[in-house]
Amino acid sequence: MATQTYKAGCACGAVQLEITGDPAVQAYCHCHSCRSWLSAPIHAAALWPASSVKVVKGADNLSLYKRTEGSHRQFCKSCGAAVLVGHPGFGMTDVPSGSVVDLAYKPTAHLNYGEKVMPVRDGLPKYKDFPKEFGGSGEVLSE
Ligand SMILES: [Zn+2]
Numbered sequence: 001m002a003t004q005t006y007k008a009g010c011a012c013g014a015v016q017l018e019i020t021g022d023p024a025v026q027a028y029c030h031c032h033s034c035r036s037w038l039s040a041p042i043h044a045a046a047l048w049p050a051s052s053v054k055v056v057k058g059a060d061n062l063s064l065y066k067r068t069e070g071s072h073r074q075f076c077k078s079c080g081a082a083v084l085v086g087h088p089g090f091g092m093t094d095v096p097s098g099s100v101v102d103l104a105y106k107p108t109a110h111l112n113y114g115e116k117v118m119p120v121r122d123g124l125p126k127y128k129d130f131p132k133e134f135g136g137s138g139e140v141l142s143e
């Protein structure tokens, strides 16, 4: 069976990604850092092992904003679109799911729901920060 590959990239097309395999984690993030970066109430994150995400065009057109050492936010210098977020602490790269062509987005949880500005009633678990296996408290909040 052939491995699924995805294309992603910025709004103007200067930066293009090729991603191998399906995402390891799909989850909504409600944290202030994601919200302010995307100017959106919720970030629909899709995370792959860092080695699965390759910049195939326009690497020199990416700019880097390190809000923290844990998240390296990269965006297109021409159109400003959010392209990817490197998480070196756990070896994963987040590609904002809205930019991934033909990805059938299937989130399994909400992260940082303690910082939410927009409640969501979809029955998925709502972690106050992160599950324990990602270094969080594991605390689950009501919707
Ligand atoms: Zn662009």
Ligand SMILES: [Zn+2]
Pocket: 029, 030, 031, 032, 033, 034, 035, 043, 112
């Ligand atoms: Zn976040």
